[in-house]
Amino acid sequence: MTLLDVPPRVVTIGLDIFAEELLQVGVSQVHVDWRPPAGGDPRLAALLGRLTPRAEIESANAIALTRLVEGDPVLVDCRPAHEAIGLPERTVLHAGPPLGWPRMCPPLQAAVLCAIRYEGWAADDANARRLVERGEITLAPCHDWRSVGPMTGIITASMPVLVIDNRAHGNRAHATINEGLGKVLRFGANDASVVERLRWLRDDAGPLLGTALRASGGIDLRPLMARALTMGDEMHQRNVAASALLGRVLMPHLARAARDTAALARVAEFVGGNDQFFLNVAMAAGKAITDPALGVAGSTLVVTMARNGTEFGIRVAGLGERWFTAPVNTPRGLYFPGYGAEDANPDIGDSAIVETIGLGGVAMAASPAVARFVGAGGVAEALAATAEIREITIAEHPHFRIPTLDDAGAPVGIDVRRVVETGITPLINTGIAGRVPGTGQIGAGVVRAPLACFTQALEALGE
């Protein structure tokens, strides 16, 4: 009968309204943050029941996971896209899932037209637009061409692309050279300075990087990326350490490859002056690592996340090339002076590939400076962000480790089932493009992948 002699010890489950009421009347309690699986949707819950746990799924996921974490990306070359991936004339690759011209957001349309001018397929935007509208330009996702591109993600035939060799599987992936900050094609800027820089990349910087990289015998990226993660980079919004480490390795090779000191100095300055230089390298490494996981039958792991400024799309290891799309969210974040949320373009770019390999927003704990920069708070919030992602991933990365978590691995292997069950969707760190073409970057922030992509994928897995 001691039950009535001591104060009650209360455990509340689910709705926090119970806990709040008790707190108001001075009763201490322990609250268990529980929600019904799949937000209480009985159909999805039944589907989850069928898919959890199933030995064949778990073993397929183990195979896909091994590919995701044991990929061995090596930066081996830089050459024009028509040589590296056989990209034909009058084809423009873009970020994200496939998208027709009429549905493209203005910055993406502006970048497509700018690329057509740069290639000399049309003299001005009006003629370029006519070519597109008459169907004389093929538009395709980078992902279909073993490539990825940040923001608008534009790639055309003459643009030099970095070549990443995945030595664990023998496949390759590609990305353009990061153009730097300010007015750049990837943010939809399209004036003469943008085209002038693209030509310099094509005629000078690209060939020199290619010669240097071929002579180097390749630069191992996995250890470099692991190191940069311990230096405050999450390799999406912050690449300063990785860029500096790569620059340090690359410089002697560039010096050997350069014909004259002026050309070398300009490339060294360009590479050294861009803290985001490594972003495109990290993305191509992500693509090289994830491609072999696509097509592991039965696996429920996410291997692609990408946005085209209109839709967010994911691809799942067990579901092959099929995209599951939903309208893309607009990032929340910090804006450069003079800009605000009303100026922001919805989320865009293939860069969310890094979140699928345990970097970017999912590794926020490694990068408190980014948490600040993207408006996600301080150290505590950064740790919480990574902790939350552990609920939807199946493993800790054996190579990408986070010093502030006592070297625990970054969360990797996003499982569609866990996303639907918990309602927690992957967190992505991202740049924010202005929605008016030609503006460029106006801020940086975080964005969530839309849940609808994952519920569709779950339904397909249940078929």
Place this chain on the structure above:
Amino acid sequence: MTTGDANREALHRIQTSKATLVGLATAREVVPGLRDRVVLHAGPPIGWDRMCGPMRGAVIGASLFEGWARTPEDAVRLAESGGLAFDSCHHHRAVGPMAGIITASMAVWIVRDRASGGEAYATINMGQGKVLRMGAYDASVLERLTWMNRELAPVVDAALRRAGGVEVTRMIAEALGMGDEAHNRCKAATSLFVRALAPHVAASRGGDVERALAFMGHADSFFLNVAMAACKATLDAAHGIAGATVVTAMARNGTEFGIRVSGTGDRWFTAPAPKVRGVYFPGYGPEDANPDIGDSAITETAGLGACALAAAPAIVQLVGGTSQLALDTTRDMYEITLTEHETYRIPALDFRGTPLGIDVRKVVETGITPVIDTGIAHREAGVGQIGAGLSAAPMECFIQALEALAAPAAR
């Protein structure tokens, strides 16, 4: 001036210091009093008879490099017979890691504090493995020394002058956000430094650009000597303020640990150099270790190194601890410092400034002595680094300093 005012003035000079790397020069041209046959060394003053193995080895190497001796035996005889004049780097506006040997023909970095106008100097870091600072002096060491001083230095000096100098304080602040504490870990700063200078090295139109870039980027410790010279330039500006109880130098010669305090002038307060607690490379153990050595504790004195350990959890793992130890070490240092650095900030502590201004009074009052984050040298000359760890400054130095500060002459 009250002690409070004196310390405020000292801290103000540190906080407003703008250390800028302006170039390289041959030591005899810039380092005050560095004549022929003068050998500068790390730590408080010490004679040949009491020098530890690595420091003796470095003296031999320097004598061979300068051409004062033809063989190691000749060099030993020269030193024993009083043919060399030894003095502390610190007495000559200079600092040196480990043995810290500087002689007249060596190239030195010139770091200028643009706030005070004062300069400080340090040699070029030789990298890892067989290096003079660990007491190695074989042919490969002498070849590298010759190349560094005759070939590399002019190329890098030209690059620095073309670049208009490098803001060292700012670069260190950036590196602190990248897992460096600028003592035992200079990986980020070295990378940033190479990246900043590479275009200018490339444009130098002379010398072996490729070897220069490869050498600069080869070892993560390349930036250490630059950071040390920056700390020295900054702290010298805060030295010599009557009544100030702020420590302005901590340095070890491998035999003794010494400190200098702003308000007590050029006097050293010394005690036997402590052992380093740490982790050893395979095949080595505590019995092989030299006691703590080098001027590099100047970084801790300036709010870096172990004071900033919370910024560099990767180091703690290297020396066998957890990231909690890194946080705890920095938090302990707040107990014995007067303020927080306004430029050097720690992401893991929500960008709190590093502990700055070690106060002799607080050390004695709390019984907490500064922690130094350091490499471990083999006690025999030339073997090199055999581990890394943490050491604690001896309390005895601080008690002596407190007594001196309290003595009527100091008031």
